[in-house]
Amino acid sequence: MPLRPIETRPAGRFVLVFLGDSLTEGYGLARDDALPAQVQRRFDARGMSIEVRNAGVSGETAAQGVRRFDTATKNADGVVIQFGGNDMMQGRSPAAIEANLKDLVAQARARRLWVGLVGMKAPPIAGPAYRAAFDRIFHDLAETHAAPLYPFYFDGLIDARTGAMRQDVFIDRVHPNAKGVAVVAEGITAWLERSLPVSALQRNV
Structure with missing residues (x-):
């Protein structure tokens, strides 16, 4: 796991933008009930001074995210990048x-933003060659750029090996309902608590 950078910053809430597609x-x-709001509630319950912003746009690809990165992350301290499904x-x-x-990672680093990646995995129907190449993307990026990775957005909702889905946590075959997003939010909040800079995890007093 990449080490957290140790740095100081002015007092105030750490602004964390979730940049992604319809899953964000x-x-x-x-x-x-969207993921950023559910993560925000969990941080608030823990007394953490973190402001979570929703910069998700349904239907977007990673290429479209690149074009709106600067606008979406204005005044941010960190960004969680969640793309890949539409691509x-x-x-x-x-x-x-x-x-x-x-x-996207390079833009974040150029702006001195903390950056984390939320991974995706291709379903069996994609075929073994495409699946292997796609599934490597996120791990390779995380390793190359020392960026924290949450390996699979759908962890707890979909079996990554077989593609089997929990039917009770989906609106359709792509998008989780509020109950499903709650499962995702629990996992991602815990990951962020392990991964964010120490200065971001200050408690409200």
Whole structure:
């Protein structure tokens, strides 16, 4: 696991932007049930001075995320990057997807933002060659750029090996309902607590 950077910053809330597609935006859900809002509630319950912002746009690919990175992360201290599902469904090459994600990480680093990655895994229907290449993207990026990785957005909802889904936690075959997002939020909040800079995890007093 990459070491947390030790640094100081002015007092105030650490602004963490979730930049992604419909899985971030909260397709079919009330705004308060979307992933960023559910993570925010968990941080608030822990007394942490972190402000979580939702910069998800349904239907977006990583390439589209690149184009709006600066606007979406204005005044941010950190960014969680969550893309890949739409790229995969559009049949984009793993190399092109990786290049876009690498660009997003580079933009974050150029702005001196903390950056974390939320990974995706291709389903069995994608075929073994595409699946192997796609699934390597996120691990390779995390290792190359020393970026914290949450390996699989759907952890606890989909069996990554077989593609079997928990039917009770989905709106359709792609988007989790509020109950499903709660499972994701628990995992991602715990990951962020392990991964964010020490200065971001200060408690409200």
